Amino acid sequence: MKTKDLAAAHGIDKDSFEDWLKEHRDSDYSGGTFGGVSVDDAKVDSLVLEYKKYEKSEQEKAAKEEEAQGKKNAAEKEAAAAKQQALSSILISSGFNFDGFTITKYSGYISGDGAISVDRDNLFRLGGGWAGREITGVGGDLLLSLAELRRIALAELKEAAYDLGCNAIIGVDFDYLTLDPITINSQGQQIFQPYMFAVTANGNAVVIERK
Numbered sequence: 001m002k003t004k005d006l007a008a009a010h011g012i013d014k015d016s017f018e019d020w021l022k023e024h025r026d027s028d029y030s031g032g033t034f035g036g037v038s039v040d041d042a043k044v045d046s047l048v049l050e051y052k053k054y055e056k057s058e059q060e061k062a063a064k065e066e067e068a069q070g071k072k073n074a075a076e077k078e079a080a081a082a083k084q085q086a087l088s089s090i091l092i093s094s095g096f097n098f099d100g101f102t103i104t105k106y107s108g109y110i111s112g113d114g115a116i117s118v119d120r121d122n123l124f125r126l127g128g129g130w131a132g133r134e135i136t137g138v139g140g141d142l143l144l145s146l147a148e149l150r151r152i153a154l155a156e157l158k159e160a161a162y163d164l165g166c167n168a169i170i171g172v173d174f175d176y177l178t179l180d181p182i183t184i185n186s187q188g189q190q191i192f193q194p195y196m197f198a199v200t201a202n203g204n205a206v207v208i209e210r211k
Contacts, residue, residue, distance in 0.1 A: 001038060001039055001040075001041050001044055002036055002037070002038050003017060003018055003021075003029070003036070003037045003038065003039065004036065006039065006044055006048070010048045012048065012051065012052070012055070016055070017051055018037050020051050020054060020055075021037070021039070021047070024054070025047065025050075028040070028043055028047060083162065086162060086167070087155075087158050087159070087162055089167065090158045090161055090162065090166070090167055090168060090169065091167070091168040091169070091208065092154065092157075092158075092168070092169045092172050092203070093168070093169070093170050093171075093172065094171065094172050094173060095170065095171070096170045096171055097170070098168065098170075098208055100210060100211055101168070101208040101209060101210055101211060102208065102209055102210075102211055103168075103170075103206045103207070103208050104207050104208065104209050105166070105206060105207035106204060106205075106206050107161075107164040107165070107166050107204075107205040107206065107207070108164070108204065108205060109202070109203075109204055110157060110160040110161060110164070110169070110202075110203060110204070110205045111156075111157065111160070111200055111201060111202045111203075112152075112153040112154060112155065112156025112157035112158075112159070112160060112200070112201045113152075113153055113156060113198060113199070113200050113201075114148070114149035114150070114151075114152030114153040114156070114198065114199050115149070115196060115197065115198040115199075116145055116148075116149060116196075116197055116198075117194040117195065117196050117197075118145070118194055118195045118196075118197065119194050145197060146176075146197065146199065149197065149198070149199040150174060150199055150201070152199075153174070153199045153200060153201035154172075154201050156201070157169060157172070157201045157202075157203055160205065161203075161205040164205045165207070166205040166206055166207050167207055167208060168205075168206050168207070168208045169203040169204065169205055169206070170203060170204050170206055171202075171203050171204050172201060172202065172203040173201075173202055173203070174199055174200065174201055174202070175199070175200040175202065176197075176198070176199055177196075177197070177198040177199075177200070178195065178196070178197055178198075179195065179196035179197075179198070180195060181193035181194075181196065
């Protein structure tokens, strides 16, 4: 019997049934002269029964895997929410104590960094000013960039404290770095690379408890 007829008669998927035959019952089918796959008529009922058992077990397996993946995703989502809540509750101070709290553990020095590159052409426009160029809006742009860099550095600082199991950071300060990179090409010409601005937040991770 041709597998296409068998599949139609027993309500199963032809391609899936043929794949199962090739993988599990290689000796129970044959290829036709003009294409197609056939099985011995005497074995049709037993093969279909065995295939349906296999199909049911695969469906159950897939359902269990989907359920397990759903539980894993839910657990990861819950853990991420718990971590975000813990990060948002970490206290930060430029001083070395918190009113109403006692430091119970010092976990050491930590830092967090943030950096951006700024194209030189974005800081100047042709016109008047020194050397035929006029600086326009540089101060405002840099202040906005530095503010964003401080937020990034503080976020990394909190991550470092969280990884150490701490809930507060003391002695926080910032270091600022400006790079003006220049390279030389094969012809000996200077190539001015984009400016680089970096901010590092430093502090000491601690565990505090309310008095």
